[in-house]
Amino acid sequence: MVKANPMGRRSQIVSATGLISAVTMVSRVLGVVRDSVIAACLGAKHLNDVFQIAFTIPNLARRVLGEGALSAFIVPIITGVRRREGEAAAWRSTANALNLLAAITLAVTIIGCFFAKPLFLFYGGTKYQFSDQPALLALGTSLTRIMFPFLMVMTLIALLMGVLHSLQHFFAPAIGSIILNVVVIGAALVALLLFHPGPERIVYVLSWAVLISVILRFLVLFPPLIRRGFRWQAVFDWREAGFRELVSKMPAALLATIVAQINISVSLNLANWCGEGSVTYLLYSQRLIQLPMALFSTALATALLPQLSSVVADDNRRDLRDLMGFAMRAVFLISLPATIGLMVLGRPIVQFLFQHGAWSAQATQGTALALLYYAVGLVALDAQRIFTPLYYAQKDMMTPVKYSAVAMGVNILLNLALMMTPLSFAGIALASSLGAILNAWLLWWGLTRRFGRDFAGAIGSTLLRALVCALIMGAVCGLGFRVTERALHASGTIAVFGLTFGWIVAGLAVYAVASHVAGLWDRAALKRLLRR
Numbered sequence: 079m080v081k082a083n084p085m086g087r088r089s090q091i092v093s094a095t096g097l098i099s100a101v102t103m104v105s106r107v108l109g110v111v112r113d114s115v116i117a118a119c120l121g122a123k124h125l126n127d128v129f130q131i132a133f134t135i136p137n138l139a140r141r142v143l144g145e146g147a148l149s150a151f152i153v154p155i156i157t158g159v160r161r162r163e164g165e166a167a168a169w170r171s172t173a174n175a176l177n178l179l180a181a182i183t184l185a186v187t188i189i190g191c192f193f194a195k196p197l198f199l200f201y202g203g204t205k206y207q208f209s210d211q212p213a214l215l216a217l218g219t220s221l222t223r224i225m226f227p228f229l230m231v232m233t234l235i236a237l238l239m240g241v242l243h244s245l246q247h248f249f250a251p252a253i254g255s256i257i258l259n260v261v262v263i264g265a266a267l268v269a270l271l272l273f274h275p276g277p278e279r280i281v282y283v284l285s286w287a288v289l290i291s292v293i294l295r296f297l298v299l300f301p302p303l304i305r306r307g308f309r310w311q312a313v314f315d316w317r318e319a320g321f322r323e324l325v326s327k328m329p330a331a332l333l334a335t336i337v338a339q340i341n342i343s344v345s346l347n348l349a350n351w352c353g354e355g356s357v358t359y360l361l362y363s364q365r366l367i368q369l370p371m372a373l374f375s376t377a378l379a380t381a382l383l384p385q386l387s388s389v390v391a392d393d394n395r396r397d398l399r400d401l402m403g404f405a406m407r408a409v410f411l412i413s414l415p416a417t418i419g420l421m422v423l424g425r426p427i428v429q430f431l432f433q434h435g436a437w438s439a440q441a442t443q444g445t446a447l448a449l450l451y452y453a454v455g456l457v458a459l460d461a462q463r464i465f466t467p468l469y470y471a472q473k474d475m476m477t478p479v480k481y482s483a484v485a486m487g488v489n490i491l492l493n494l495a496l497m498m499t500p501l502s503f504a505g506i507a508l509a510s511s512l513g514a515i516l517n518a519w520l521l522w523w524g525l526t527r528r529f530g531r532d533f534a535g536a537i538g539s540t541l542l543r544a545l546v547c548a549l550i551m552g553a554v555c556g557l558g559f560r561v562t563e564r565a566l567h568a569s570g571t572i573a574v575f576g577l578t579f580g581w582i583v584a585g586l587a588v589y590a591v592a593s594h595v596a597g598l599w600d601r602a603a604l605k606r607l608l609r610r
Contacts, residue, residue, distance in 0.1 A: 101252035106369045108259035110431055113365060115266050118435030119280050122355035122444065128214050129281045130361045131202040131346060132221035136228035136288055138338060152240025152324070154473055157388075159320045160244070165307060171320030172241050173311040178321060179237060181314075183230035194223035200339075202346030202357060217281070224285040231292045238299045241308075250302045254295040261291035277436075333479045341486045345510065348493055349503050355441060356503040362432065363448035363507065366424075367456055370416040371463070374408075386471035398468075398529070405464045406537045411598060413460040414548040415589045417453050419582065422556035424449040426563075426578040430571060448507045455511025458518035465521035481520035489513030540598065547592035555585040 120126035160168040190197060198218040199207055206215040239251040265287035269275055275283065300308075315321065349356045389397045420427070425446040433442050466478050489509050496505025559581045566573065 101249060101256070105253070105255040105259060108256060108263065109365065110369070112259045112262050113362060114431050114434065115263055116284065117362070117432040117437040117441075119266065119270070120277055121436030121438065122358040122441035123436070124211075124214055124354055125217075125277050125281060127350065127355065127357040128203070128206075128218045129221060129284060130357055131350075132198060132218050132225060132285065133288065134201045134342060134346065134361075135197065135222065136225050136232070136292070138342060152237055153244045154471060155320055155323050156241050156244040158323075168320075169308050170311060170313060171318060172237075172308060174313045174315050174318050175237055175321050175324055176234060176310075177312070177314050178316065179233055180230075183233045187227050187230040190226040190229065191223050194226065195219040197226070198222045200343050202343065202350050204347050205350040217278070221281060221285045224282070225288050228289060228292045231296050235292070235296050235299065238296075238303060242299065242302060245306055247302055247306070250299050253298065257295045257298065258288065258291040261294065262287045265290075329476075333476075333483075337479060337482050337486050341489060341513075344490050345493060345506050348497055349506055352497060352503040352506075355444060359441070359444040359448045359503055360507060362428075362445050363452050366420065366427070366431075366449055367452045367459075370413065370420075370456065371459060374412045374460070386467055390468075390471040395529070399532070402464070402468065403537060406461070407540045409457070409460045409464055410537070410541050410544040411593070413457045414544045415551055415585070417456040418548040418552035419555065419585060420453040420456070421450055422552045423559060423578060423581065424453070426559065426574050430575045430578055433571070444503070447504045451501075451504050451507035452511060454508065455514035458511070458515040461518040462514065462521060465518065465525060468525060469521075477524055478521060481524065482517055484520060485513045485517035488516055543596040543598055544593065547589055547596055547598070550592050551585045551589040554588050555581045558584065 116126065116129070120129065156168055156172065159171050195215070198215070198221075201222075203215060203218045205211075206218065235254065239254075242248070242251050262284060265283050266280065269280060269283045273279075345360070346357055349360050385401060386398070389401060425442065428446045428449065429439075429442045432445065433439065469475070469478050489512070492509035492512055493506050496509050497503065499505055501508065559577060562577055562581075566577070
């Protein structure tokens, strides 16, 4: 068998990353529009806090299942079955896993809907119980019950996404979030224009739209699967090799989900006690942090996993070093300027995106403050996305879970300590960033023990030079925006947008020039990047 050369692997990763990033960019832009519509309808008040807490379950399912462990470790399992037993066996294994997971998650969904009230309390609603706000508690319980089936459908989606990724097909899985955002935006606008409901009715419209969107997302995956040979089969074989391997990995996925749930539960419950709107501030700023992550690191990690699975299977250390070095340099080059940019231009970005309708200037200030402290951990979060697939490629699901559990414990302690300071809810954002940094360091440390300290090559110089270039960019953008804002007395939405967009473009130009002078890429590479 002819092995792919490193340049060929790089080309495949770049092509897949570009496709995923392009589709994800559309999705995330629509996600910002979705959040902007919700912000204009509900503001940063109790109703939005309640909706955001209830929406945590489907959003967590999307992140942990669709973008995390389950979807990722399906790739080496299906790839292995296809190599050992052929195409027909791989499709039979897929149908078997789909049927069995559907039965399991249906039972979980029934139980979850029955216990909707405890779930809402767990994810952040305890304040409403102890502060005697029965109307908000009842509303949160109803919204949780409506959206909980999202978990079942998203589990099946994660399985099918992994199968498509194993076939190097990335488009259909990537457009799923576009569907969610389009449906939610459309439902909100139609309801507002035709029926003029109050905020209490709007939250129900939004919740049903979330559920409908995930069903549509599930259906979209079938055309490419069918074109590649998938046919549903009435098979329920608990002893089938692929499913047994999948079940053997389930404890890791379950533990990863539990760790994420506990982390979010503690953070949201504590945030709710910091005052009205604090939950909304934190969740809206988190979504802005996830924008550069989704556009680049998540796309890169998704494209990287099939290549890493192949390299690890061949025990090719040279290609592994080449791939990981390439991925880490790319993370530094993109994540560092994104981090600094969000720090210095966070307030005008939030103002332009959300300060409409019921969203106040106070809400903008609160969200921008949380964004500042979440940005501290952006590079670490991106690094996690690159390190974790290497563990999955080795079929090691437990080690990342153990490290994330340690980071979770530190995060909870820091949450309790920092929220008692003048930082209040922003202390929770800072604690999250410090926990992310610890988690990334643990993942790096674990990989160096297995592959040596140079498993990704010499990346320290790239990190230092990219940081210096990003700081230069940040100084130009931050000072330039403040000087022009004062000189022009800019306060309206259009003026703020114009200044923010202008200084973002100027910052990108400064970073491009500085990074070229620092030797981070040559002129030809820069031209190719700009064309992409």
